[in-house]
Amino acid sequence: MNHLPRTYAMIVAAGRGSRFGAPIAKQYTQLQDQTLLELSVARLASSQYIDQCLLVVAEDDSMASTLNFAIPVSYTIGGAERWQSVQAGVEAISDIGADDSDLILIHDAARPAVPRHDIDQVIKAAMSEPYGAILATPVADTLKTSHTKSETTDKLLDNNHQHYYAKRTIDRSDMWQAQTPQVFRLGPLKRVLNYVAEHQLTITDEASAFEYLELPIRLVTGSRQNIKLTYPDDALLLSAILTAQFDPP
Numbered sequence: 001m002n003h004l005p006r007t008y009a010m011i012v013a014a015g016r017g018s019r020f021g022a023p024i025a026k027q028y029t030q031l032q033d034q035t036l037l038e039l040s041v042a043r044l045a046s047s048q049y050i051d052q053c054l055l056v057v058a059e060d061d062s063m064a065s066t067l068n069f070a071i072p073v074s075y076t077i078g079g080a081e082r083w084q085s086v087q088a089g090v091e092a093i094s095d096i097g098a099d100d101s102d103l104i105l106i107h108d109a110a111r112p113a114v115p116r117h118d119i120d121q122v123i124k125a126a127m128s129e130p131y132g133a134i135l136a137t138p139v140a141d142t143l144k145t146s147h148t149k150s151e152t153t154d155k156l157l158d159n160n161h162q163h164y165y166a167k168r169t170i171d172r173s174d175m176w177q178a179q180t181p182q183v184f185r186l187g188p189l190k191r192v193l194n195y196v197a198e199h200q201l202t203i204t205d206e207a208s209a210f211e212y213l214e215l216p217i218r219l220v221t222g223s224r225q226n227i228k229l230t231y232p233d234d235a236l237l238l239s240a241i242l243t244a245q246f247d248p249p
Helices: 036-045 082-095 116-127 186-199 206-212 232-244
Strands: 007-013 053-057 073-077 103-108 132-138 143-149 163-170 176-185 218-221
Touching: 007 036, 007 082, 036 053, 036 103, 036 116, 053 082, 073 082, 082 103, 082 186, 082 206, 103 116, 103 186, 116 132, 116 176, 116 218, 132 206, 176 186, 176 206, 186 206
Parallel strands: 007 053, 007 103, 053 073, 132 218
Antiparallel strands: 103 176, 132 176, 143 163
16 A cells, blocks of 8 residues: 655765865854854755654764754764765665655755755655655856866966866756755665676765666756855855745745
8 A cells, every 4th residue: 555655854964074174074164153063964854754763973073962953863973985974874864664665865064055955855756766856056157168288288287376277167957956854765775776786986976876776756946045065165155045045944
């Protein structure tokens, strides 16, 4: 008999955020007197489909357990690579009795401004798909590939002295910028992560694993407010977005 799948939320917070350049892990950056991790859990808590969340943290993480979260959270230890952390989370969710047809929602700790409407929409879309759905936005900017050229023509210098030159413009008509949450059926997600492990593939998001096996993942248009804190300048923009979202998202 068909049944409405349960949604299990997971936030991957085992990374160090090296590009952000801060002395602490990026997910513990403070915005509006809360950490990114607290803010992101609160956004998930605003969804009608989510009432608890699994946090995937680093083995030496001692901070997550000291924070105040909007919904009950549990913890599991992540791996060196993102996909390994997701796999650890998937195993933990399977161990508590999740069905292969249930949904696993994966969100980045560094996306604290995702609107509640977007969370609900991507979950509802995934409920009608055999594999899953992700939030994404159509690329609006002109995209270019580049090549490097050193300051001298006879030898390459280190990266600090290299200049980048436009090589060609990419057709953006079918280009999308992926966001999170990304929502997948548990059974297929386990299978594609095993495929990634067996073939030692490099992926930057979970949808990439499905793409390797040509399994269709639906794109759900998300808000451009749902930016990710990656570089220090992003903090200013995120703070402004969070301030503007004075009503519940």
